[in-house]
Amino acid sequence: MTDMSRGAAYLNGEFMPLAEARIPVTHWGYRRSDVTYDVVGVRDGAFFRLEDHLRRFRASMTRLRMAPPESDDRIRAILHRVVALSGLRDAYVAMDCLRASPAPGAPRHPAYAPSYLMCYAVPWVWVASPEMIDRGMHLMIPKVRRIPPESFDPRVKNFHWGDLTEGQFEALDAGADFAVLLDGAGNVTEGPGFNVFCVIGGVVATPATGALDGITRASVMELCAELGLPLELRDIPAEEFRAADEIFGCTTAGGIMPAARIDGRRMNNDAPGPVSTALKDLFWKKRATGWHATPVDYAAAG
Structure with a gap:
């Protein structure tokens, strides 16, 4: 079984070690910082205020007119799985929604750039030590x-x-x-x-x-x-x-x-x-x- 103890990720429909998660440099999530995100903490094997974070994440996506295919129930399941795959009991768990880029020939407008999810779990991170x-x-x-x-x-x-x-x-x-x-x-x-x-x-x-x-x-x-x-x-x-x-x-x-x-x-x-x-x-x-x-x-x- 693949060791994901240093970080487990979900990217655009697939689970993988965090080190393998990549986004194209042409995507607007990278080129324009066209991203919204949220972070939920896990301590002693439990999320803190998971539903509040999911609600805020969905509100942010809606405000930026981002509509990835995953439902809130699916996002919740993805977050559980990336933590489970990592095996971490104390984790920093991120959920990002990124804008891709328009398909060739489509207008260079964000309405034509699909959005997708990247979620990951890494060992607990402190802002202040x-x-x-x-x-x-x-x-x-x-x-x-x-x-x-x-x-x-x-x-x-x-x-x-x-x-x-x-x-x-x-x-x-x-x-x-x-x-x-x-x-x-x-x-x-x-x-x-x-x-x-x-x-x-x-x-x-x-x-x-x-x-x-x-x-x-x-x-x-x-x-x-x-x-x-x-x-x-x-x-x-x-x-x-x-x-x-x-x-x-x-x-x-x-x-x-x-x-x-x-x-x-x-x-x-x-x-x-x-x-x-x-x-x-x-x-x-x-x-x-x-x-x-x-x-x-x-x-x-x-």
Whole structure:
């Protein structure tokens, strides 16, 4: 049997080792970043909020007028099988929908370029390392601004990372771990691959617009309600964010990630704050008890 422990993939109707998955360089998924995607995590042999990720993925495909032949039920089965084929108990599981290219003689228009799926499972990936999470992330606000929602809807997960990539280089030059980008009005949006929250006077706040409607972000909202923490969805100006009592990020590949510094300012004696820590600890405690879990069907490998 083929060893897929380093990654198993499904590409345009076929299962294979991830190393064998290839897309043509002429396809618009590559040439134009004409792709939408989603990522669901597997920990201890179970997906977290699988149905939420599938709903968001389908909404993104619909928004971009992508219609691969696979139904949601088929996509769900494919995700189970790529994890089962890999044998991984902790996995980062991606689902991509890519635009191909028009057939010879067809108009050079996306309506004539069919879309297709690529799904894969690889060993668990952290956005911020566990060591970084324990000591608190070091964040900074770069000069580059986030692509405006009027240009592309940030609620559709996409590969348009030019602004986020530039922000990361600014963070590197500043000695920070990650950048958090502002919108054109100077309000906080998100980081590269994660939503952000801040805590001011015991009130938790997160941007209402300009960022992905994260699945882990929704989990944080549920945890705030469980802990009785006031929560606001609103614009957060840069100066208010910099002056916050606490800041944390959240993402599928990392859970809740407290920050210790923002633009060189040290919070909570250069350590994660109490609210961020309480949310992080509760998140992983509930995950360990099967919260929003869907066990992987490992028999699907057969």
